[in-house]
Amino acid sequence: MSQTPSFLAALARHREVFAVAEQYAAQSQQLLDAVVACLKAGGKVVWMGNGGSAADSQHLAAEFMVRYKAERGPLASIALTTDTSILTAHANDYHFDSVFERQVRGLVRAGDVVIGLTTSGKSPNINLALAAANELGAFTVALTGRDGGKVKDIAQLPIIVNYDETARIQEMHMFIGHWLCEALDLVLAD
Template sequence: MSNLKQSFLDSLQRHRDAFATVEAYHDDAMQLFNAVQHGLAQGGKVVWMGNGGSAADSQHLAAEFMVRYKAERGPLASIALTTDTSILTAHANDYHFDSVFERQVKGLVRAEDVVIGLTTSGKSPNINLALQAANELGAYTVALTGRDGGLVKDIAKLAIIVNNDETARIQEVHMFIGHWLCEALDFAITGSH
């Protein structure tokens, strides 16, 4: 049986490690913020995608943009490619799951958009193909990834790599970065946290 206290301490240590190397994340996080702020100002949107828990995180962050994080503000254009079960199942059935996000990117993404793929391994074919397609469309591509960055680190224009091998710890840092981005945008728009 897993020890609750030990799991909490492991998670806390991952955050301490991330904060200890905040300078390593700082420039990438600011680059992410600037790209999203610029894209939204140009009439673009933020497109999220991931598999499993990262799919849920994508949906969660798209909702924070569209509804609100903390501050009262208008909606920020955002969508998660993980939420339309008819598209996901039709495409997987008629074509292949590897291209399920790529096809959506080709149909929905424009050059002013920011496309963010969450993949803890960096090896998810459907994320990698979608980010390649987004690059070809001129969109700004971002990978929130982990471990050694996998293949995605060489595909995305910006790869933020959480140097850890445990999926849950990587996802926790991805969500921290996502929530920080929401807070930074709230402050930029309203002047309040």
């Protein structure tokens, strides 16, 4: 019989990641500045990820469009992970590696902010999409982990959570995302 994982051990690993969270403060401020400039200029924020990072992308796009805490108008944002017809048709007709790149080429304009969430930094579909967004004149951000993978050399702003456990990396990504939403509530208050 296997032993139940310790809640306190998992909490200790969470605290270990968050103990150094201040190292992401300057990059998070750059992210906020880019998003504010984008939205004030009439642009949009585009999110993408795979698996849990896809869910986090959808969650954050919803916080922008609906609200976080403050009552405010919608902030233009979309997650490229939500249209199952596009995802399955593209993966079937072409290849899953280019499923986000295709959407970026169709939806993204110069001045938009494109954010890819990839805990490894090695996701071909995220990397190709961010490269395409760069070509289009968007500002690209990678919320990533471990050593940053290939995406650290593609995104204009890589925020690398230097840890090896996917769940802990995702927790930091969501903290940064929720902080961004809270900051936008204050900066863009009606």
